[in-house]
Amino acid sequence: MIAELGHAALWLAAALALLQLVGGALALRGGEADGITGLARPAAVLQGGLAGFAFFALLYVFAVTDLSVKLVAANSHSLKPLIFKLSGAWGNHEGSMLLWVTVMALAGGLIAAVERRLPENTMQATLAAQGFVALGFYAFLLLSSNPFERLPEPAMEGLGLNPLLQDIGLALHPPTLYFGYVGLSVAFSFAVGAMLTRSVTPDFARAMRPWVLGAWVFLTLGITAGSYWAYYELGWGGWWFWDPVENASLMPWLAATALLHSVSVLASRDALRVWTIMLGVVAFSMSMLGTFLVRSGVLTSVHAFAVDPERGSFILALLAIYIGGALLLFALRASSISEGERFAVASREGALVFNNVMLSAILAVVLLGTLYPLLTEAFDVRVSVGPPYFNPVSAIFTIPMLLAMAVGPLLRWRGDSWARISKELALIAALVIAGLIFFALFEGGALLPLLGLAIAVMLAVASFLPLRGRNLKRLPIAVWGMVIAHFGIAVALFGMASESAFSTERLAALEVGQSATVGPWEVELASVQPVAGPNWTAIEGRMLASYRDGEAQPIAPQSRNFWAPAQQTTESVLLTRWNGQLYAVMGNEANDGRWQLRLWWKPFVTFIWYGGMLVALGGVLAIIGRVQQDLKRRSIRRMGAVRRADMGTV
């Protein structure tokens, strides 16, 4: 019954999305919002509620393991712990599409309920666009991926969830990314609304900014968590593989980062109007493109799931309609949107434009690398593009961007002179050179990681330079957000560069009682035990790890066997110190009674994820700061209105 209710709620929500589209479009034509034309806002709110209900219905059938629902039977199992039953609801194609639609509908409802800054006609156009996009996804769900489909006969037992996905990190990873992807759909609708009504104003940018910031924070967290998950769960000791699925989340992040900076310029300086609109379209396009690449199977990926060419065609059709439509609108309207305020090259705006161009270039590099196999396959050549392409080519643009990150915040808006900040520039140059020399002497390594380390140290220092000479207590929270986010980038970069420059690896076959060394660690295999969990059995290697003759710490990596479905996974053990991680993976028994284990010492690797979290924290602070600023601005306006009214009575 609950499944049927959920299904019905989806149809109703789809009907409301249509009403939202029609109501918004009519309001746009007529100008006045009354009768059917006033319906877009309430329709959006109600649509959000219904989609939310449908999602809860799905959570419910998963929670009770209702095996008459096809999706539950295919993706769950009565033995699974409750948390993974729930996460199983979105750990598959249909459920994740429902999550996508739900987040999108809730976001649409929220803008309809709270957004009052935009001119009413832009607001109506935005809601119409949001309804139009949602409609396509409802059609996708209801016509080709119904999550509530019943089986003719209930199944005896579910087929289970991929054990690799039975992990708390991965249970939370997709929703986090989806909040990001779908938050960008709001930015997209805003951009389309603004193009339709030709009103690209600072007010528009201020309305769009919290959504971009929010989406960006979730994307940052999602990518950080996903990277850490891949690192400890896959047992390969790597944290980024430039896999199409990883790129699918990186590309919207790059676009959102560029958009974030350009929307700030538009909000505070009324410049970069066309750029901001373009990036608003591109950012969400990258979300959809990523979804297409992951789901259609046109590219091979180690992470690809729910691959189905038929669904791929459906998503491709949605891409064609929405992105094609938005780009067509852009081509027709962009020339009539004037560029806004002018500014000098040496100015905050100038640096932000440079940053935007570099980010777009990195995005193009990643996009090309990801799509290149698609291009060559059309000529019957199968290639895979990996780190040898992505690392150096993206570095060409990343390095100047990182330098601009250090310099940009020191510049004033509109126009500045290099001479005014010459001391800071000298400090930045000195830090890079000193860092290069220091790390090169310390331990020889490849040029890119060394340069990365030097730039990371410089950026860490430079990100605090904008605070110099300012009253820290009265500093806007948003500035703290920027400082912390930039510092977070420096921290993450330090982790990445250090990991690639100084990691050491050891593959050992040990008898019980023997030990192996890796970097500064000595690891002794004390015993090997079988252990059993709720739905798996494992071989557990009990080891004693000691750092530089220090006290021995017990660790116990496992090699797990799940039986529904049958699959083997590794539960690696990470021993974290402030200066890095020991990474241990238990292998199987060799023929001669020895046990294989794989050990890594990865100096400062944790900085990658601490950095990611700092970046997200910076984003959260920026949101708080912006919301606070808006409230203040609103109350000032209200007071101004009151004062004008008072003066009128005098």
Add this chain to the structure above:
Amino acid sequence: MGWRMWLPLMFFALFLGLAAYQLTQPKDEFVESRMIGQSLPYFDLPAATDGLPGVSSKDFADGKPRLLNIWASWCLPCIAEAPQLEALKEQGADIVGVAIRDDPADVAEFLARHGNPYSRIGRDDLSEVQLGIGSSGVPETFVIDGKGTITYQHIGDIRADDVPVLLEKLREAGQ
């Protein structure tokens, strides 16, 4: 100025065309791998089950062309391809197996139930060979010539139609 605004749409149209074309292409065509023409990476795998030796990259340097089959007992398509491997063996192919993340007992049971076409089976618990050779899943089959060079890659299970193709590729590799 105006024409530049059309560029994004043009690039997007190009992508759409390409993606639409790819979606309509059958996926199981003969494919060229980037590993074709390269030497096997160095590896030395222990035996995956009793009675058959393990596999080392040195085994491939004796002048005889071989098939290198990447599989696992937990892999369903591998059951489907078992009869084809038997057929290949009967027609003279030497097949070396690499079992991915597998268990000796399961390997033995799989061989007892579905036949044993292998002359050697190595156990690759860390997907070392799989990653090194550029394979992304099980099953996959590579043709290796007598000097240890990869000359052909077959992705997915071997169907009956693929047997003559693989025999032909083996013959070519032996010349």
